[in-house]
Amino acid sequence: MSRTEKGLRARARQRKAAVTTWRKTSREKPNPKPKPKVRQRKSHGQSISALDNWTSLIGLHRRVSREALSRILSTPLASLITVLVLAVAMSLPAVLSMALDNLREVAGSNQMTSARASMYLKSNISDAQALQLRESLAHDAAIEQATYISPAQGLTEFEKYSGLGEALRQLDENPLPGVIEIVPKDVSPLAVSNLRNRLSRMTGVDEVRVDSAWLKRLQSILKLGNRIFTGVSVLIALAVLLAVGNTIRLLVMNRTEEIRVIKLVGGSDGFVILPFLYSGFWYGLLGGLSAAVITATLWSSVAGPAQELASLYQSSFRPGFPGLAITFTLIVSGMIMGVGGAFLASWRQLRRIDP
Amino acid sequence: MIVFDSVSKRFPNGHVGLDRINLHLERGEMAFLTGHSGAGKSTLLKLIMLMERPSSGHVQVGGYRLSDLRRGQIPALRRNIGVVFQDHQLLFDRSVFDNVAIPLMVAGYDYGDIGKRIRAALDMVGLLDKERLNPIALSGGERQRVGIARAMVNRPAVLLADEPTGNLDPDLSADIMQRFQHYNQVGMTILIATHDLDLVQRMGHRVITLEGGRLVSEGVASEDGVV
Numbered sequence: 001m002s003r004t005e006k007g008l009r010a011r012a013r014q015r016k017a018a019v020t021t022w023r024k025t026s027r028e029k030p031n032p033k034p035k036p037k038v039r040q041r042k043s044h045g046q047s048i049s050a051l052d053n054w055t056s057l058i059g060l061h062r063r064v065s066r067e068a069l070s071r072i073l074s075t076p077l078a079s080l081i082t083v084l085v086l087a088v089a090m091s092l093p094a095v096l097s098m099a100l101d102n103l104r105e106v107a108g109s110n111q112m113t114s115a116r117a118s119m120y121l122k123s124n125i126s127d128a129q130a131l132q133l134r135e136s137l138a139h140d141a142a143i144e145q146a147t148y149i150s151p152a153q154g155l156t157e158f159e160k161y162s163g164l165g166e167a168l169r170q171l172d173e174n175p176l177p178g179v180i181e182i183v184p185k186d187v188s189p190l191a192v193s194n195l196r197n198r199l200s201r202m203t204g205v206d207e208v209r210v211d212s213a214w215l216k217r218l219q220s221i222l223k224l225g226n227r228i229f230t231g232v233s234v235l236i237a238l239a240v241l242l243a244v245g246n247t248i249r250l251l252v253m254n255r256t257e258e259i260r261v262i263k264l265v266g267g268s269d270g271f272v273i274l275p276f277l278y279s280g281f282w283y284g285l286l287g288g289l290s291a292a293v294i295t296a297t298l299w300s301s302v303a304g305p306a307q308e309l310a311s312l313y314q315s316s317f318r319p320g321f322p323g324l325a326i327t328f329t330l331i332v333s334g335m336i337m338g339v340g341g342a343f344l345a346s347w348r349q350l351r352r353i354d355p
Numbered sequence: 356m357i358v359f360d361s362v363s364k365r366f367p368n369g370h371v372g373l374d375r376i377n378l379h380l381e382r383g384e385m386a387f388l389t390g391h392s393g394a395g396k397s398t399l400l401k402l403i404m405l406m407e408r409p410s411s412g413h414v415q416v417g418g419y420r421l422s423d424l425r426r427g428q429i430p431a432l433r434r435n436i437g438v439v440f441q442d443h444q445l446l447f448d449r450s451v452f453d454n455v456a457i458p459l460m461v462a463g464y465d466y467g468d469i470g471k472r473i474r475a476a477l478d479m480v481g482l483l484d485k486e487r488l489n490p491i492a493l494s495g496g497e498r499q500r501v502g503i504a505r506a507m508v509n510r511p512a513v514l515l516a517d518e519p520t521g522n523l524d525p526d527l528s529a530d531i532m533q534r535f536q537h538y539n540q541v542g543m544t545i546l547i548a549t550h551d552l553d554l555v556q557r558m559g560h561r562v563i564t565l566e567g568g569r570l571v572s573e574g575v576a577s578e579d580g581v582v
Contacts, residue, residue: 059465264438266458
């Protein structure tokens with residue numbers, strides 16, 4: 001017999017039993033016959049196996065979770081404060097992780113000056129020669145892209161960005177050399193340094209500059225940032241566990257009487273703890289959602305200025321929106337920490353309530 | 356069904372609650388437990404449902420030695436024992452209906468399926484029209500009846516009742532006792548602690564008398580007293 005069939009039959013029997021009791025307890029018929037009672041005993045036996053019934057288990061979870069949520073909503077102010085504490089705490093590592101992600105993108109992007117080499121040409125090199133050199137470099141296997149900036153172009157750009165055009169115009173001739181900007185294919189420090197050595201030996205080349213120092217600095221900052229992120233995440237996880245735990249602890253204290261009564265009529269430890277786990281679940285979920293909102297808000301207030309700053313470095317870099325990954329991580333870790341905090345806070349306390 | 360094997364209970368303050376009690380209650384038996392207050396009636400009932408543990412001796416219920424039960428098995432024991440508490444043990448944060456629902460909820464019934472059983476139990480104690488009220492709005496006697504309905508609602512194998520008719524008027528007491536007797540006739544083992552000797556004598560069941568924690572007499576009550 002399938003599970004559902006069994007469940008249906010059990011339910012039908014329960015219903016029947018309830019109906020017979022109903023009739024028996026009505027006042028015109030005070031004298032019951034034993035036979036239907038025997039059937040009730042059977043239905044009583046069914047009640048224990050009813051626990052195994054999945055549908056009733058799912059029903060229980062649905063009901064308990066709904067009750068836990070409405071309990072949270074019934075004290076809006078206190079719940080809001082708890083949720084905000086969780087949200088602020090959880091948005092801290094989220095913002096940090098978002099900042100690190102964006103920095104990493106900056107560090108890895110070819111558009112930035114970071115992995116760019118500037119080849120300063122000797123002043124006796126003509127535009128035509130320089131273009132020829134650029135052409136040959138563009139076919140070099142180690143080079144992604146080569147751009148020639150003539151002295152005249154360089155001057156206009158310099159005027160535009162430095163604001164020193166007036167002073168330059170005082171000079172008799174353009175002091176700027178021609179420059180070929182090289183974007184290497186391999187941006188690892190060793191490859192860039194090899195390329196630099198090779199390029200600087202070429203004829204007509206005055207100097208090759210690679211701004212790799214700050215790239216290295218950025219990378220070690222990122223490494224440090226990752227460590228800080230890990231540390232902060234652990235601390236925040238602890239804080240969230242404690243915050244949820246404390247809220248749930250108070251909840252258990254307020255409901256000691258109810259727990260006692262439920263245990264007196266045969267509620268198991270698992271049955272008793274379930275509402276508290278769901279309370280923790282909802283706090284964690286709401287906290288995670290709010291943290292995602294806070295993170296997104298911070299992003300939108302920072303994105304504009306960050307893009308402006310990047311454009312000053314001639315980069316089209318745009319800070320990435322806190323994507324699905326961060327939002328998902330916030331919500332899921334919020335739920336896990338909520339349930340975990342609730343469990344840690346209530347398990348021992350509930351076992352001690354021992355009527 | 357219920358066996359006490361030289362059970363003693365001493366409380367931490369030195370008070371002797373029960374002193375070497377030997378008692379045997381058959382399956383399907385109905386008995387009254389009498390004695391002055393402080394004689395150990397409540398303690399004896401609490402030992403059966405493991406609200407207390409004996410200091411020495413063994414209690415057996417339904418073939419299980421209670422001292423052998425693991426912690427996780429206690430809820431299953433309690434689900435098979437309905438208890439009417441002297442102090443009702445009702446919850447004032449929910450309706451009468453939801454109070455009576457608790458034993459069915461912990462047994463894993465679906466909330467949608469239990470309405471009829473609860474109303475049947477409330478009808479039995481004459482409180483069908485009060486299911487929506489909070490127990491705080493009820494009188495002492497009505498609260499007691501809610502407690503009785505809760506103890507009976509999942510038709511346990513054993514019913515323990517501590518002064519179940521203490522706050523009820525004589526008519527209602529007799530009615531409730533009739534109900535207990537009906538359930539007893541179909542196999543429910545019932546033990547009722549009371550000092551309402553009138554009632555005990557009218558019912559004509561076995562009477563167990565405690566005095567100062569000792570079992571002083573056992574017999575069937577009749578109009579002439581305990582035989």
